[in-house]
Amino acid sequence: MISDRPIDLGAVRLVAGVDVSVKNEESQAAIVVVTYPGFLPVETVLARCPTPFPYIPGLLSFREGPVLEEAFDKLKAEPDVFLFDGMGIAHPRRIGIASHMGLWLDRPTIGCGKTLLCGRYGPLPDEKGSAAPLVDKGETIGVALRTRTAKNPMFISPGHLADIPTAAELVLNCSPKYRLPEPIRLAHNAAGQFGQ
DNA sequence: GCGACAG
């Protein structure tokens, strides 16, 4: 990563959730900005374009990056941090989509993966809030984080301008009820409903 | 060569 530093959690006021859905050769991106805490939506933007690249593990930015950039251009709000559905530095080359887009945005970003791309982690208690370091080739690249008791963990890693502990704490704080962090859930819903 | 593999 380019920068590894704590997020000032006490100063966070707005959090953005980012997601992309693919339908019939078309990709639609959604960004939902919510208050923190509270998770009340203050802005939602959508963008679509022909899906430009196939899905290849490790190269997600080539597939989802272009339509996301279109969406970023439409955004008026200035979120303190962006949450992505995908990896940050928990990537074979340490530059997952959250890291890549963070450089583009020059803002703090966090990768929130639902399944593992690389790395391993040890025993993880069932209780919400439990975390285990995610290690790859001797490097700690993130954490497996239980955002809901007895559910599969999320895999959290810094994207840009963030460190592992504060990234994990923010994501946990953004997951009051469901496994998926609230901003990402909202973005997922917004992106999933194409308005043809 | 074999296995693994975000969304």
Added chain:
DNA sequence: ATCTTGTCGC
């Protein structure tokens, strides 16, 4: 990610 009904469990 997407294709898809009902169903088990809190």
